[in-house]
Amino acid sequence: MQDSPSQAPRTGRPALILASSSRYRRELLERLRIPFETAVPAIDETPHPGETPEATALRLAAAKARAVAAALPAGASRALVIGSDQVATFDGRQIGKPGTHERALEQLQAMRGRDVLFHSALSVLDTATGQTDTVDVVTKVRFRDLPDAALDAYLRAETPYDCAGSAKAEGLGIALLEAIESDDPTALIGLPLIALTRMLLAAGYPLLETQA
Template sequence: MPFEVFSPEIDETPLVNERPDATALRLATAKARAVAAVYPDALVIGADQAAVLEGIQLGKPLNHMNATRQLHAIRGKKVTFYTALSLFNGRKGRIQARLVASEVKFRHFTDRQIENYLQKEQPYHCAGSSKSEGLGIVLIERVVSDDPSALVGLPLIALVEMLASEGVEIV
């Protein structure tokens, strides 16, 4: 299936009193709608992720110092990652949205491991400063999720179901 990658410019700031899972769903849908405005006849996928530690949303750190703080905070703890997925069918004017939660238990990594990881991976645009599809996997002790691909930011099991409901056969 041919595809194009397009990154829309949208404000990703959570709304006041917005739950992290709701933020992820809202942003995934906003991204899909923004891209659909450029590609009106396409099936458009939008995705977003929010990380939550002890009830507090961990945003994208954006720099080394904030990433260091986040990794110190999550060391040895459980973090829930909410990955939202939206599929917009421009021809039918229909949008589907799904949310997949992944509970991640982080290892008790050292300060040196944090610094080494950040120097090599620079996950400054990843919720929770953790990039599990790369070296961030060494920071993780355990993952519990209905969709193991959700943690990397695109829940493929959900996507296959959504595409099938739009008449798209993958295999």
């Protein structure tokens, strides 16, 4: 894996580019054991006024893929560019990355004992055709009703300040959750792999074929 897009791998498969700076998405994509590169998309991630959480997530996932595809050099070999974005919401409000301990604690206090929806949008852009496939995978999470001291202890142990909703389900954050309902277990972490593998196979990417 390389840090920036260059050219298609010598296997003959199209280049695979993850349009994200997230280490969580990178680690998830590594589970597929396929070569890929990463590139950071330069886009404004501010939600539009009146935009639904689903619309925000889908728009940003597609925008990330388009931004990275547009930055590829002229004449570059075919690539599949993966964009992803996640928006958490409850009571009709969008919940972003807290950034600080204080804001994370406020998020967890507001969500305890409540159901929260996580919209994990995925977009795959084929640079050969310009076609984009997008999907929104929704995960319903019920948070436990825990005291402030427990929430504070969790935040100090795991510092999940770069995670929407302030809880890492793949780590200690699972202790904050009462239940998770989803068709794709990796969606909550940030990259829905069931949806992604379906989209890559539909685009002709040989996920399970031995390459010479």
